[in-house]
Amino acid sequence: MTFHVRSDRQLIRPIHRSNRFVLVEVAAPPARSERVRPPVNLAFVLDRSGSMGGEKIRLAKQAIEEAIARLHDDDRFAIVVYDDRVDVVVPGTLAGPDARRSALDRLREIDARGSTNLGEGWLRGAEQVARALADEGVNRCLLLTDGLANVGITDRDELARHAGELRARGVSTSTFGVGEDFDEVLLQAMASAGGGHFRFIATAASIRDHVTSEVGETLEIVARGVTLEIGAAEGIRVESLSPYPTTEVRGRTEITLGDLTSEERVEVVLRLNFPYGELGRTTGVALTLSDRDGVVGGDAKLGWAYADNGANDHQQRDYTVDRAVARVFAARARQEAVGRNRHGDFEGARRIIEATARRIRGYAGRDPELRGIVDELERQLQEFAAPMMEIDRKVMYASSSYQMRSRMADGTAMKDPNRGGR
Amino acid sequence: MPPESEYSLQDLVDLGGVTPRTIRYYIAQGLLPSPGKAGPGTTYTDGHLNRLRLIKRLQREHLPLAEIRSRVASLDDATVAALVEAPPSEPPAGSAIDYIRGVLGGDSSPDGMLWNATAAASSPSGPIGPPASPPPGNAIDLREPAYRLAEPSPAYAEPPAPTPAPDRSQWDRILLAPDVELHVRRPLGRRAHKRVERLIEIAHELLEEDQP
Numbered sequence: 001m002t003f004h005v006r007s008d009r010q011l012i013r014p015i016h017r018s019n020r021f022v023l024v025e026v027a028a029p030p031a032r033s034e035r036v037r038p039p040v041n042l043a044f045v046l047d048r049s050g051s052m053g054g055e056k057i058r059l060a061k062q063a064i065e066e067a068i069a070r071l072h073d074d075d076r077f078a079i080v081v082y083d084d085r086v087d088v089v090v091p092g093t094l095a096g097p098d099a100r101r102s103a104l105d106r107l108r109e110i111d112a113r114g115s116t117n118l119g120e121g122w123l124r125g126a127e128q129v130a131r132a133l134a135d136e137g138v139n140r141c142l143l144l145t146d147g148l149a150n151v152g153i154t155d156r157d158e159l160a161r162h163a164g165e166l167r168a169r170g171v172s173t174s175t176f177g178v179g180e181d182f183d184e185v186l187l188q189a190m191a192s193a194g195g196g197h198f199r200f201i202a203t204a205a206s207i208r209d210h211v212t213s214e215v216g217e218t219l220e221i222v223a224r225g226v227t228l229e230i231g232a233a234e235g236i237r238v239e240s241l242s243p244y245p246t247t248e249v250r251g252r253t254e255i256t257l258g259d260l261t262s263e264e265r266v267e268v269v270l271r272l273n274f275p276y277g278e279l280g281r282t283t284g285v286a287l288t289l290s291d292r293d294g295v296v297g298g299d300a301k302l303g304w305a306y307a308d309n310g311a312n313d314h315q316q317r318d319y320t321v322d323r324a325v326a327r328v329f330a331a332r333a334r335q336e337a338v339g340r341n342r343h344g345d346f347e348g349a350r351r352i353i354e355a356t357a358r359r360i361r362g363y364a365g366r367d368p369e370l371r372g373i374v375d376e377l378e379r380q381l382q383e384f385a386a387p388m389m390e391i392d393r394k395v396m397y398a399s400s401s402y403q404m405r406s407r408m409a410d411g412t413a414m415k416d417p418n419r420g421g422r
Numbered sequence: 423m424p425p426e427s428e429y430s431l432q433d434l435v436d437l438g439g440v441t442p443r444t445i446r447y448y449i450a451q452g453l454l455p456s457p458g459k460a461g462p463g464t465t466y467t468d469g470h471l472n473r474l475r476l477i478k479r480l481q482r483e484h485l486p487l488a489e490i491r492s493r494v495a496s497l498d499d500a501t502v503a504a505l506v507e508a509p510p511s512e513p514p515a516g517s518a519i520d521y522i523r524g525v526l527g528g529d530s531s532p533d534g535m536l537w538n539a540t541a542a543a544s545s546p547s548g549p550i551g552p553p554a555s556p557p558p559g560n561a562i563d564l565r566e567p568a569y570r571l572a573e574p575s576p577a578y579a580e581p582p583a584p585t586p587a588p589d590r591s592q593w594d595r596i597l598l599a600p601d602v603e604l605h606v607r608r609p610l611g612r613r614a615h616k617r618v619e620r621l622i623e624i625a626h627e628l629l630e631e632d633q634p
Contacts, residue, residue, distance in 0.1 A: 123522050130518035135481075153525075161523055169518035229488060237601065256489070290487050294447030343609050349620055 001028035002416065003298035005029035008321040011307040012274045012283075019313075020304060021241075024228060024268040024319040026289060027416035028296060029262035033222050038137035040071070040083045040218060042091070043374050045125035046110070047145035048172045052114035055204040056178055060144055061107050064213035068103060071095035071217065075137075079130030082121025083114025084151045092128035118145055123162070123188075126171050131262060131337075138221050138259060140196060141170050142214065145205070146178040149186065156186045165243065173258065174214055178207060182392040184397050185339075193245060195225075195258040199411040202391065212396070215414050217261040224258040225292040228268060232285040232399030235275030241328045242268045243404050260296070264413040266406045269321075269328045277306040297385040319367050326373045331366030331400035333377070337384045338393045338400075350385040353377050429618040438474040445474070453477055469499040475506045568581050598620060599629035 004025040012018040031037075044064045048057060068077055089110065090103045099331040125141040133139050153159060163173045173194030175187035178201045191198035199218075200208045230238050230253040238253040240246050245256045277283060284303035289296055307315075333356035340349035358376040364370035383392075393422055399409060406414050435442055448454040457464045473494060480490045494502070545551055596604045604625065606618055 047618055081602065120526065121491055123526055125523045127526075130522060133518065162521075164519055169516065169519045169521055227488075241530055264514075290451070291486065294441075294444040294451075297451070345615065348615075351619075 005300040022270040027265045031262035041076040041134040041139040043141040045143040049116040059207040063208040067215040103420040116147045117151040118149035160189035160193040165189040168196040168325040220262040223295040224289040227253040229288040233283040237273040274418035331403040334400040598625045
């Protein structure tokens with residue numbers, strides 16, 4: 001297990017509200033091969049609306065078949081399909097051989113039609129999971145769709161709020177968006193609040209890979225409900241730039257990192273805003289990492305000293321932190337620019353990218369990685385400044401989403417480099 | 423009062439259903455009292471075992487560890503023992519299933535009906551077998567379920583009700599500084615859009631100081 005914290009700089013200014021950045025690196029331990037995996041409890045929720053017809057639904061069904069084949073007898077699963085109506089095709093059941101065989105028969109009968117009641121379909125899937133929550137294992141609803149929520153509950157904020165409430169009650173949600181007609185902001189919000197992952201599937205051909213890898217990661221979860229708690233000295237404001245659900249309770253900031261799979265590596269970038277202070281005085285924050293089962297855990301402290309402007313101007317920077325900060329700001333700018341581009345605001349999109357590139361260039365110095373981030377933003381300027389293809393917007397949004405959440409370019413978990421992966 | 427039992431670490435592991443690592447972690451986090459002397463001869467008491475059981479019960483209610491600590495820390499051993507002896511209140515009032523039923527307007531699928539319909543529909547390959555542990559306290563509701571199972575049904579012959587056109591406007595939340603947000607409903611008209619842009623730029627200049 002790894003738990004490292006570092007700051008970009010050690011000194012702060014006495015008569016100024018200084019911002020300093022903190023990089024928190026967490027890596028989960030590997031799943032031990034002799035470990036008896038706790039049972040999982042999954043619901044597969046499949047959009048069967050008309051647009052899913054042909055290859056998409058065929059491959060999605062195949063992916064679910066393969067996922068079910070990997071389950072053990074003491075795991076549970078359910079299958080729900082929806083268009084404008086919701087059908088619980090297989091209610092939550094133990095994954096014995098008979099149940100699996102019967103589920104495959106029923107899965108084959110599903111074909112595409114109708115419009116999309118995404119909200120109720122998903123909630124019915126979560127309900128199947130919630131009927132028999134596994135205390136020791138993971139309880140998760142996997143939602144696969146290629147469309148918008150246009151029947152029933154359609155409001156993004158409301159669906160995301162429900163996902164957060166269900167996460168707090170033990171049922172997490174992962175979402176898969178296929179093609180170019182789904183609402184990535186909705187699916188990302190549901191997965192973020194729901195403690196799972198959002199995956200963008202550009203073409204039907206890769207549905208299987210994404211579902212298989214998400215189920216694989218779920219089966220290999222080694223730490224559940226991982227949270228990072230930050231207690232700061234008076235007057236310091238703490239904000240997570242990495243988009244994890246954050247709550248503030250009695251002056252302590254709690255960031256929910258969710259479930260971590262074997263050897264998964266997560267970075268969290270924090271922005272600290274300091275109050276004015278006396279020259280020479282020190283201040284700081286204490287960070288605590290914990291999870292539900294005591295698998296990961298640790299404490300760390302970071303301190304800063306109030307120093308004069310000359311010392312502040314010439315202090316050493318930790319480029320590892322600067323790079324993480326730049327990656328998050330670049331990814332945020334790209335997502336914002338995608339939204340502007342979609343609304344026809346090409347000038348606004350261009351300005352956001354330009355301003356972000358300029359700001360990063362200001363502290364990049366000679367660091368090749370930081371300069372690389374600036375160059376890439378500048379290359380993308382023209383792309384954002386003209387109407388983009390919807391599929392390109394989706395690709396850009398998803399890759400930025402992954403980057404901000406320490407996921408690889410294909411949406412899979414980033415693995416601890418110290419271990420060389422599987 | 424009966425004499426206190428003594429347990430080894432392994433006893434505690436077996437009786438509490440946790441790993442030695444978890445026990446050490448709980449002690450380090452202040453969830454369990456320190457056993458006093460360390461080493462292979464360390465003994466634990468009923469107080470440890472009861473606390474461990476109470477923690478596990480609170481975890482089943484999906485409370486975070488910090489919350490469990492604040493609830494358990496102030497309790498004396500007798501209160502912990504009484505709480506462990508009390509019958510569990512399952513499902514908890516705020517359980518996931520209650521929440522979903524609340525959102526879906528209480529027309530959630532009654533367990534019994536759903537199960538029977540499935541068993542009948544999957545007869546060629548035999549019944550799947552009932553859920554391992556149906557949550558207690560769900561009275562079977564004989565109202566019409568809100569949806570039908572995937573069997574051929576005349577209900578499908580009817581076209582679905584026309585769906586209202588979705589409202590595509592949305593609120594965007596723009597973070598200007600750690601404590602300042604701007605909410606904008608998009609899409610905006612061209613003029614309003616330019617003004618909001620200007621407002622964001624000015625706000626950033628005013629509020630973002632000393633950013634790298």
